[in-house]
Amino acid sequence: MQVAIAGLGRMGAGMARRAARGGHDVVAWNRTEAVTAAVAAEPENEGRVSVADPLERLVEMTAAPRHVVISVPSGDATDAMIEQLAAILEPGDVIIDAGNSRFHDSKRHAAELATKGIEWLDMGVSGGVWGLEVGFCAMLGGKREVFERFEPVVKTLAPENGYLYCGDAGAGHYTKMVHNGIEYAIMQAYGEGFDILHAGEYDVDLAAVSRMWNNGSVIRSWLLGLAGNAFEKEGNDLTDIHGWVADSGEGRWTVAEAIDHDVPAPVITLSLIQRFRSRREPDSYTDRVLAALRNEFGGHAIKERK
Template sequence: MELAMIGLGRMGANMAERLVRGGHTVRGYDPGEAARQQAEARGIVPHANLQNAVAALPTPRVVWLMVPAGQVVDDTIAQLRPLLAAGDMVIDGGNSNYKDTQRRGAQLAEAGIHYIDCGTSGGVWGLAEGYSLMIGGDADAVARLQPVFATLAPTPQTGWGHVGPSGAGHFAKMIHNGIEYGMMQAYAEGFAILKHKQAMDFDLGALAEIWRHGSVVRSWLLDLTADALKRNPQMDGIAPYVADSGEGRWTVAEAIDLNVSAPVITLSLLERLRSRDDDSYADKLLAAMRNEFGGHAVKQG
C-alpha cells in the first residue's frame, strides 16, 4: 500500500521506516528540511510540501498524521481538506483528545472522507518491536487499511484492533496512558523505599532483574526500569521533574465525568505536578503550621 506520512519526527519517521521495511511505499512531508533528508536515508520518499506529497498518492488516498495534538492537527487538516476527495482516508496516530477526534471525524465525513483515530503505543522501541494500535472509526475503512496496521503491529495478528467508532481509539489510548501513570508511580515508589532502606544496601538493578522473571509484577515497563537502574543506579544527572503530555489529565477528568473512582491514576498525576515545584510554598506553610501548633522546629532554607 502507498501512503503519506505527515510529520517525520522520531515517532513518525520510525513508523514510516517500519512500513517501508514491510513493503509499503511511504511518501513523507515535514516542514523541517533536516527531517526530510533523514527520512530519505531511511527509504521514505520526501516531498518539499504537503500538496506534492498528497498529489503523488494513488486514489483512494491514505494520509497518516503524526503531528502534535491540538491546533496543529486542525491546521494540518485544513491544509489537507482541499487536496482530498470522497473515499480518501486520514489517520491521526497522535495523542489527540477523543472529543477533538469526534469533531474532526464528523466534519470530514460530510465530504465523504474517512477519519481514523489510531491510538499508538510503543515509543522509541516501536521500529524494532512493533506498535500497539487502538483504532477507532468506520469499520470498512479500517478493514481497507489492514495491511498498514498489520505491518506496524508486533505481528500481523496481535497488538492491534478496531476498538470502536470515531474517537474510540484515542479514548482507549488515553486510558492506556492513565494506567501507565499509575504503574510507573508504583514502581518508582517501591524502588524509592528500597533505596532508603540503607541498612540492607539493595542492588536495585539486580533486584529488578530478579523480578523480571516469574514475578507477578514483571512487565515491559519493569524491563526498561531494570535497564535504567543498571546504567545509572543513582539517577545521576536526572532532575526530579516529571512531565505529562495530557492523557493523564484527560483520564482523570473523564473518570470524574463518569463518576468512576480512580485514585491511583489521579494521585500519580498529582505527584507529577508536585515534582515540578522545587520551591514548594505549600510545604513551607505546612512546616510553619507544625511550628505554630506544636512548637516543632523549622528547618531553615
C-alpha cells in the same frame, strides 16, 4: 500498499521506517525536508520512502483513495495539519490521526471531514522510540470498513496481536487515553517501590532487582525492564536525573472521564497529582525514577537541574 505520512518526529519516523521495511511504499512529508530526505536515504528502507515537499506533493505522489497518517503534536498542530490536508485531499481519501489527540477532538474531526467526503480514523499508538524494533501497539476508531482498508498497514506497524479496531470515531484515542492513565499509575508504583528499596538499610543493586523481578515475578513488565536499563546507565542514586515529571495530557483526560462517569479512580488520580507535585517541590527519588522511565520509553527530555 501505499501510505502517506505527515510528520517525521520520533513516532512518525519510526512508523515510516517500519512500514517501508515491511514492504509498503511510503510517501513522507516533514516540516523540515532534510529530516524526510535522511529517512528516505537509509538503505534499510530499500528505496520505499519518497520525499514529498511541499505538502501538496503528498497528494500528487499518492494514488486515490489515499491513506494519510498524521503524526504531529496534539491540539493546534493537529488541527492545522488536518485543515491543510482537507483542503487538498479528495472524497474517499482517509486521514489517520496517530497522535495523542483528545477523543472529543477526534469525533469533531470525523464529523467535519465527513462533510467533504473525507474518511477518518483515529489511531492511538503506544510503543515510543522502541516501536520500530518491537512494533507499535495500535488502537483504532472510525468506520469498520475504512479500518479494514487500512488494516494491511496497521498489521505491519504492530506486533502480533498488537492492534485492535475499538469502535466508532474517537474510540481509538479514548482507549489510548485510558492506557496512558494506567501507565501513570504503574510508573508511580514502580517509582515508590524503588524509592523504598533505595532508602532502606540494604545496599541492593536496583538494576539487578529489576532484572530479577522481570523473570517470573507477578510484577514483571516492559516498563520494569526499562527501569533496569536506567539503573544500569545512571546507577542506583540516579544522581544526574532531575525528578521533574511532565504529563502529556492523557492522564488529566482519564481523570476527567472518571469524574464524568462517577468512576472512583484514586490511584490514577493520585499518580497525576504526584506529577504536579514534582514540579513544585525539590525532586524526590520517586520522581527521578519516573523521569528516567519517560526518557527510556519515549525519548522524553530530562529537565536540567538549575
